[in-house]
Amino acid sequence: MAHQNPDHDDFIHSEEFLHHLMRRQLRLSVACAAAFLILLFGLPLANYFVPDIMAQRVGGFTLTWLILGVLFFPFVWIIARIFITRSMALEEAEVQLAAEGNEKRKA
Amino acid sequence: MPEAASFDYWILTFSAITVIVTIWMGFRSAKTSKSASDFFVAGRSVSVGWNASAISGEYLSAASFMGIAGMVMLSGYDALWYPVCYACGYLFLLLFIAGPLRRFGAYTIPDFAEGRYDSPVFRKIAVCFVLFIGFFYTMPQMKGAGTTLAYIFPGLPYWVGVAVVGAVITLNVALGGMKGITLVQAVQYWIKMFAISVPIFVLLSVYGGYGKNLSLNGSAADIASPPAIVQTVEPSTPQRLALPEKAPADEAWISPFGPLTTKAATAAGLSPEESKPLSLLYTFSLIVALVCGTAGLPHILVRFYTNPDGVAAKKTTMWVMILIGVFYVFPPVFGVLGRNFLPELYAATGSKGPDKVVLELPILIREKYGILGSILSGITCAGAFAAFMSTFSGLLVSMTSALAHDVYGRMLRPQSTPAQRMNMFKWCAILIGGVSVILGALVEPLEINFMVGQAFAIAAASYFPLLFMSVWWRGMTMKGAATGMLTGGLCALFSATLVNASTLALDKGPMGKLFAGFSGMNDFWRAHPLLRILAEQPAIWSVPLAIGLMIVVSKATKKTVPQDIRMKMLVLHAPEKLGLKQEYIEEHQGMGH
Numbered sequence: 001m002a003h004q005n006p007d008h009d010d011f012i013h014s015e016e017f018l019h020h021l022m023r024r025q026l027r028l029s030v031a032c033a034a035a036f037l038i039l040l041f042g043l044p045l046a047n048y049f050v051p052d053i054m055a056q057r058v059g060g061f062t063l064t065w066l067i068l069g070v071l072f073f074p075f076v077w078i079i080a081r082i083f084i085t086r087s088m089a090l091e092e093a094e095v096q097l098a099a100e101g102n103e104k105r106k107a
Numbered sequence: 108m109p110e111a112a113s114f115d116y117w118i119l120t121f122s123a124i125t126v127i128v129t130i131w132m133g134f135r136s137a138k139t140s141k142s143a144s145d146f147f148v149a150g151r152s153v154s155v156g157w158n159a160s161a162i163s164g165e166y167l168s169a170a171s172f173m174g175i176a177g178m179v180m181l182s183g184y185d186a187l188w189y190p191v192c193y194a195c196g197y198l199f200l201l202l203f204i205a206g207p208l209r210r211f212g213a214y215t216i217p218d219f220a221e222g223r224y225d226s227p228v229f230r231k232i233a234v235c236f237v238l239f240i241g242f243f244y245t246m247p248q249m250k251g252a253g254t255t256l257a258y259i260f261p262g263l264p265y266w267v268g269v270a271v272v273g274a275v276i277t278l279n280v281a282l283g284g285m286k287g288i289t290l291v292q293a294v295q296y297w298i299k300m301f302a303i304s305v306p307i308f309v310l311l312s313v314y315g316g317y318g319k320n321l322s323l324n325g326s327a328a329d330i331a332s333p334p335a336i337v338q339t340v341e342p343s344t345p346q347r348l349a350l351p352e353k354a355p356a357d358e359a360w361i362s363p364f365g366p367l368t369t370k371a372a373t374a375a376g377l378s379p380e381e382s383k384p385l386s387l388l389y390t391f392s393l394i395v396a397l398v399c400g401t402a403g404l405p406h407i408l409v410r411f412y413t414n415p416d417g418v419a420a421k422k423t424t425m426w427v428m429i430l431i432g433v434f435y436v437f438p439p440v441f442g443v444l445g446r447n448f449l450p451e452l453y454a455a456t457g458s459k460g461p462d463k464v465v466l467e468l469p470i471l472i473r474e475k476y477g478i479l480g481s482i483l484s485g486i487t488c489a490g491a492f493a494a495f496m497s498t499f500s501g502l503l504v505s506m507t508s509a510l511a512h513d514v515y516g517r518m519l520r521p522q523s524t525p526a527q528r529m530n531m532f533k534w535c536a537i538l539i540g541g542v543s544v545i546l547g548a549l550v551e552p553l554e555i556n557f558m559v560g561q562a563f564a565i566a567a568a569s570y571f572p573l574l575f576m577s578v579w580w581r582g583m584t585m586k587g588a589a590t591g592m593l594t595g596g597l598c599a600l601f602s603a604t605l606v607n608a609s610t611l612a613l614d615k616g617p618m619g620k621l622f623a624g625f626s627g628m629n630d631f632w633r634a635h636p637l638l639r640i641l642a643e644q645p646a647i648w649s650v651p652l653a654i655g656l657m658i659v660v661s662k663a664t665k666k667t668v669p670q671d672i673r674m675k676m677l678v679l680h681a682p683e684k685l686g687l688k689q690e691y692i693e694e695h696q697g698m699g700h
Contacts (some may be wrong), residue, residue, distance in 0.1 A: 012685055018673060021680050026579060029202040036198055039400070047363035048383065055362060060318025062361060069188045069439055073432035076195050078561060080428050084421050090195045091682040098685055 139385025152479025169251025179442025196401025249547020302490025569596025
């Protein structure tokens with residue numbers, strides 16, 4: 001690791017890198033959270049405003065029971081899967097960026 | 108009928124095997140865990156598969172195994188929010204907290220609190236909530252234990268079951284430590300999964316499918332246009348039994364905003380139109396509590412540190428979500444079947460009420476299939492044992508570590524030797540186990556699942572804001588974090604306790620007498636249904652309160668933001684490959700820490 005530099009003026013320790021890092025991570029997390037929260041908070045609202053549709057029977061279940069009791073779980077797995085794949089790719093990209101940034105500063 | 112069916116050897120055998128295997132594994136691995144760091148965080152060498160099973164095993168408590176089924180039976184649709192949010196809370200943990208915390212590399216939440224703010228004082232404040240949340244979470248586990256033992260040994264008083272199970276687990280933890288627990292937890296996940304799914308498949312093949320059983324509960328929409336399914340019921344499907352008076356009506360049970368969320372409004376005599384917005388508020392508050400609370404559970408976060416690196420931590424979380432998600436499909440099915448075929452439970456309360464539906468339902472097929480009914484009931488009892496034993500062990504380890512590691516090792520006797528601390532660990536385990544048994548004996552009249560929900564609400568208002576804000580906002584100061592966490596958490600703790608005390612005052616048994624002083628509260632709740640809902644489900648106001656206070660106080664004390672905040676944030680967010688963590692540690696040592 002290139003940290004012989006005690007006063008930390010290389011790229012990895014710069015404000016710019018940290019800012020960039022946190023913003024990209026937060027954006028990914030917030031996007032995934034939004035997809036999840038829309039369904040999570042949307043379902044009670046649907047129950048509230050369109051109860052007739054949500055009470056329709058699908059194979060014996062009411063529609064709302066089927067969504068909450070069964071379908072919700074696979075939906076969350078998909079979001080988690082997407083998040084994990086993206087965030088690992090993001091880490092790779094950040095390592096790359098840090099290396100490039102350090103090179104540039106030295107030059 | 109259940110009273111007459113005295114003692115069943117099959118049920119006893121399966122339960123005994125679970126208990127013996129658990130204890131045997133604990134003792135066996137106690138031999139291999141010698142050093143103090145082994146004892147606290149399992150030597151940090153656990154593979155993804157084992158760790159995911161262990162986290163799931165620890166997480167699926169008596170609430171998941173017994174409580175959800177009981178609550179679905181009692182309250183219908185509204186209770187489904189619990190299993191869904193228990194599973195989805197993990198997503199929140201994954202999205203915002205798991206990665207950064209793992210990179211920062213502290214053993215526990217108090218470790219993180221100290222490291223993030225360079226403040227040993229804050230550690231002492233933060234450690235309190237390990238105990239608060241822990242005790243709230245152990246109460247329902249103890250009720251699960253008392254209920255199960257009272258079912259296996261008809262006539263055994265509830266509190267004896269609580270005391271016996273509490274003593275066995277406490278001894279196991281005092282001697283085994285966490286290394287034993289990881290292995291035991293992982294095995295217990297698979298016991299629970301087997302025990303909840305196999306009986307369901309058998310029961311559904313006897314009584315007809317999940318959907319068919321739900322369709323026996325007509326809603327208002329169905330009466331207008333009767334669904335075709337009901338007429339074409341196969342002749343082999345048994346008819347549902349008549350519901351007793353105490354059971355909620357079909358329409359209220361199967362529709363959203365049913366008995367659980369309208370209880371306060373109904374008690375206040377509001378009309379259905381007036382009570383519906385209150386029910387919506389109740390539902391939202393419940394969701395906030397469960398989703399945010401998962402991230403703040405002290406015994407779950409510790410496990411992220413047992414992963415070798417951040418990628419493994421993320422993979423572990425993915426597997427945990429799959430393992431617990433699959434599990435949570437099953438308990439509501441027990442609730443639905445219980446409503447149709449075991450309605451006499453509605454008439455009973457305490458440890459004889461719906462909370463035991465999972466244990467008792469398989470017995471019903473004994474008439475037709477003889478011994479198979481007993482075996483299946485034995486299997487669900489074994490699962491229940493695995494459930495409360497694993498969660499209680501995990502909580503006991505977290506709470507005991509907090510007491511032995513923090514309160515004793517850092518506050519009372521900082522100069523104590525490792526041997527003294529190991530010894531203290533054992534005494535603390537016994538102390539906390541004892542308090543848990545006493546608390547557990549008090550709560551028989553309360554629903555298992557409801558109590559766990561309260562523990563989540565307290566976690567949501569204390570640790571969740573602390574972790575979330577500390578990870579993502581560099582402007583946080585120690586004073587801001589402490590003010591927010593203490594105010595939010597204590598408000599939630601206070602309202603949950605008040606609601607429980609006033610519910611216990613309604614009990615007709617001995618608890619009613621003990622808590623009679625609180626019966627006046629119930630008149631107040633009847634006059635103020637909105638306040639009752641806000642006290643019963645405090646997350647919707649206490650979480651924003653905690654976060655708001657953190658922001659305001661931190662802004663006011665801007666000067667005390669830690670000096671090396673940029674470095675701390677880098678350690679939290681930069682990929683581990685860059686090696687910043689190592690550098691950070693060296694720097695801190697250089698500064699004389």
